Amino acid sequence: MTDLPMPAPFGLPSDTGGKDMGVFMPMANGGWILSKNAPRLDGSYDYNRKVAIAAEAAGLDFIMAMAKFKGYGGEIRQWESSLDSVLMMAALAEATNRVKVWATIHTILQNPGVAAKMIATLDQISHGRAGLNLVTGSYKGEFAQFGAWPEGVDHDGRYDLAYEWIRAIKRLWSEDSVTSHGTYFTLEDATSWPKPSRQPFTVCAGTSGKGMQFTADEMHAIFLSGGDPVQLGEASRVAKETAAKQGRYMRTYSMMTIVFGETDAQAQATADHFRAGLDEGALNGMLRAYGFFDREQGGKENAFVEKARSTFMAPYVLGTPETVVDRLSELFEVSGTDGLMLIFPDYLTGMPLFGEEVLPKLRARFPGRIPEAAHG
Numbered sequence: 001m002t003d004l005p006m007p008a009p010f011g012l013p014s015d016t017g018g019k020d021m022g023v024f025m026p027m028a029n030g031g032w033i034l035s036k037n038a039p040r041l042d043g044s045y046d047y048n049r050k051v052a053i054a055a056e057a058a059g060l061d062f063i064m065a066m067a068k069f070k071g072y073g074g075e076i077r078q079w080e081s082s083l084d085s086v087l088m089m090a091a092l093a094e095a096t097n098r099v100k101v102w103a104t105i106h107t108i109l110q111n112p113g114v115a116a117k118m119i120a121t122l123d124q125i126s127h128g129r130a131g132l133n134l135v136t137g138s139y140k141g142e143f144a145q146f147g148a149w150p151e152g153v154d155h156d157g158r159y160d161l162a163y164e165w166i167r168a169i170k171r172l173w174s175e176d177s178v179t180s181h182g183t184y185f186t187l188e189d190a191t192s193w194p195k196p197s198r199q200p201f202t203v204c205a206g207t208s209g210k211g212m213q214f215t216a217d218e219m220h221a222i223f224l225s226g227g228d229p230v231q232l233g234e235a236s237r238v239a240k241e242t243a244a245k246q247g248r249y250m251r252t253y254s255m256m257t258i259v260f261g262e263t264d265a266q267a268q269a270t271a272d273h274f275r276a277g278l279d280e281g282a283l284n285g286m287l288r289a290y291g292f293f294d295r296e297q298g299g300k301e302n303a304f305v306e307k308a309r310s311t312f313m314a315p316y317v318l319g320t321p322e323t324v325v326d327r328l329s330e331l332f333e334v335s336g337t338d339g340l341m342l343i344f345p346d347y348l349t350g351m352p353l354f355g356e357e358v359l360p361k362l363r364a365r366f367p368g369r370i371p372e373a374a375h376g
Contacts, residue, residue: 007249016368020339022062028082035311037277039346052092058355062100070142074282093126102131116172123196131201139289216243221251227315229334251338257316267318321357
């Protein structure tokens, strides 16, 4: 990999070459496992507050909540109940003192003037810990139910909209008055106060060609899909080099579900138990949301569907804490990514164990090596 620009400082381990470790908040019922046999997570604020406090106690670096407006159904009614991302993170900013608090906003749902003020408010509540996870919108049914799907705006068009959206927000965060006449948004002598204490951390999961270019141009980090270290490493390399061409450093993250057991066999048995309880209705609802349903198209099961049948909605690692340390170490060593966003079947039992027996060893294996992060 060619020499990369230095990262901007955000009070994260990756500022100086370490690994950022955070948690994907269970803000929708069912968590991240499509199984009738998984622990029943209700997605309530009370549960999420406990998770946020536990994440800070465990030594994690950030907490992040998605934004969801339509669930997948099935017997478990997966994700049919979900909290508002920004409101929840604002409350959790009050419940915590150190972890970064990153909220999600869909560009096709919120006017940039509204979004700029929401995140600036989160910045003030959190004393500079705010972050924005930008989502351009992928699942038509989720937004069409509100009459909010932009007909005639295709995948690349939604990124064109996102360019206008985030650039308007950045100007509102930093300029006294903004006038801008775009294809999707018009600002006329627009003002937004208060300003954030600094530009909030921004992240996106745009992994298509257009999405990665957008993320490289405008964001501080990207979420990459997949759990194979080699494939993840190639995606990370492309993302970082794309950003480097713009003179920018891009942090690369991925997601990982952690399933602990007293032995590796016990952890595998837990995963098998989840699989035995696969909720076909919830799986089918997820596939429809993604816009395809292979069994209705000749009965074929592609790799995505096959993976989803494990019931895990993200890559996963099974085993004792020692095995988890080794697997995650291999992932970082091979992929060169900057961090992980973690998921647990039961956050309040899994996360403390991760903080006690896994995180300290990962910190020791991957200390920061850059003397000082760049400014800006």
